Amino acid sequence: MTSLDQTHDAALRSWVKGADGHPDFPIQNLPLGVFSPADGVMRPGIAIGDQILDLTALLGTGLLQGEEALAAEAAGGTALNSLLALGAGPRRALRARLSELLRAGSPERDRVAPLLHDAATCTLHLPAAIGDYTDFYVGIHHAENIGKQFRPDNPLLPNYKHVPIGYHGRASSIRPSGTPVRRPRGQSKAPDAAEPSFGPSRRLDLELELGVWIGPGNELGTPIPIGVAPAHIAGYCLLNDWSARDIQAWEYQPLGPFLAKNFASTISPWIVTPEALAPFRIAQAARPAGDPTPLPYLLDESDQSGGAFDLRLDVFLVTPRLREAGHPPHRISASNTRHMYWTMAQMVAHHTSGGCNLQPGDLLGTGTISGPERDACGSLVEATLGGKEPIRLASGEERRFLEDGDEIILRARGIREGFATIGFGECRAVILGAVA
Template sequence: MSTFKHPRSWVTSANDHPDFPLQNLPFGVFSHPGTGMGKDKRGGVAIGDFIFDLQAALDASLFNGAARLAAEAASGGQLNDLFALGPSSRKALRTELLHLLGENSPQRERLQGLGKTLLQPMSECQMHLPAQVGDYTDFYVGIHHATNVGKLFRPDNPLLPNYKYVPIAYHGRASTLCVSGTPVKRPNGQTLAPGAEVPTFGPCKRLDYELEVGVWMGQGNATGEAISIADAAEHIAGFCLLNDWSARDLQAWEYQPLGPFLSKSFATSISPWVVTAEALAPFRSAQPQRPEGDPKPLDYLFDEQDQQQGALDIELEVLLLTAQMKEQGMAPQRLALSNTLNMYWTVAQMVAHHSVNGCKLQPGDLFGTGTLSGPQTGQLGSLLEMTEGGKHAVELPSGETRTFLEAGDEVILKARCRREGEVSIGFGEVRGVVVG
């Protein structure tokens, strides 16, 4: 029996779906050659095992007013136009989708009759990048990861003094962002072998993954005008999963003095669905208390409401499936289970800091949080941390071991929101197989 708080859908696969129940309704861009669309990209909404085709819904005159304006913006081959409209239009479309797809929808009979037009089986569709990304910035807000990595290079001083004052970040490469399922080619570059005095050129030998969350920017700001910490949440369109592939041996040689370059710019994989801020509202949380003695954020980074509600409680998971495991029919092996509550800075603080110098942020810009490891064994979001820089191999159920990734390895990231009294929602997956 439906309740007001937890409505169900006439799309029966959505009910109790692990990722895409009615309460989620994430946006994405897809194509389906079997429908006559060819390779045309279209905007859609995930509902159970299906994609609700927004262009087909517009053709059927299912939306009006602000919801129609938002649906038109979301129906094409990119979501930038939807992101640019801001939260009010996005909320209007979400409200209408909840009404249309709910099991008590007054239009249920008509919608079911249009089923083959409106609903495309997700398994038959190809997903694409949700938006055209003008700029990609990778932050470093996972304090446990920053500490663990710092210990490898500076055992007595793992965190540099600025870390607890500044949301550290670097500008990444938007052109090599790729959607889940895209193979990841092992990069080439310079490395300096232990004890060597000069570098050599060749393929990366210490390929790694990073467990991150992606943040999609909505409405931006004018050049020279900062987004205040109090307003920052209104500029965030949604979230995805992000794997920032890393060539650790290239990184160790190149990162001083300016930070990562070729070691990060060869591939960054993201999940195809944009989980909206509205869908995540029930899973907001207070930002974890800073350890005693840590400085209070500077005024432009501090907002009391953000501290009380600006964090997100999202369970994050890393799994590994080797080629041998796949051949033997084995399930992927979980390597880590972490949470976004391990972020030292909130997403709003990231937005406020990024724009405080007058930097222009635009709809469709993407932020990575940085690797979100937890403080305990089993919560580490990279092999660099798990193996302590390659000193200790990870043992797999197939009898194989790994210090870093090998050819044929498939890394799978998942995320789920759970809270008592709420319907759980998920992010889908971001997958990538290492080639070479």
């Protein structure tokens, strides 16, 4: 696991205006991304406060040497896959050097300052070319809440506590935060209808998840052991894996989600590194008495003692009427990554256990992360009990599922006394009407 060092010091200050105390991107974070400034040319960047540091331009100054220069050179271009493939060593070296260059009192301030861009004037892009995407189902409270709607007496299927459940999703429709989402059309069947119909989804929903970016991959046929799985994780992002619940209910048997999920997924555009999140690692929650012990290929002492995270997760809803009336976003959920039944390392180990090869830039989703309380549901189908109990808003509106014009905002932050708060940036999107 990543250890703490001087880059995590809460007393560390930056000369970049607005970085100190920034809710997401203080100097202790330094996430990786791809952006384009006013000239429209895509390039790698580092978020610091409300600014973005041009990594390619920084490489050209000669201020980076050795592994840190190797990392910056690999990041060049329009995607960070080559940097992710290098693994932890060069990535850590780059982060450490950036911390030196951006901290208060740096002798190189005058050489670095011209390389900063105002984030508000830049466009953010997908940080890597996503070759493959797999969505897991490791939020146990979500699994129980959904299961109770169909099987009140036995909400979890027999395999849930033995194996990290997942399915392969559609990588081509993943988009960065801010990209609108078009309401999907599909086939569904109302419970009282004699025949199915085709049309816009009437039960459009969100899913609060974390995304896991794969770094170094593995050869086809060669599993990644649980003990080294963390070395294959390059970072994390927020993920909203939108779901059309009415389409899903009709199509998911026998092969699982298809059109209900493949129309869009939204991610936050910054890769928050394992190094930045080191202060928020915690032990995996002890399994309740009677739960099975994971099979040996999924069990590692180090992963159990520090493979989980304590990250606050929030979901907000903004409707056109809320916005027009000047009301703040309505908080739908306040959850936490503590509620994951399986760790990220267990997801990686299981994914490759049959010989599947992962590649740099592949993305894994955790599945919806809900808490045990009603106000910690990571989806509307849970929060409204399948649409039976609507959410009431300050504007006088009600929501059972999402309507056209609604906007969903996801946020994630690590908050721990004695350390700087680390955030992911927003993951947000507005719902547009279905294609006529």
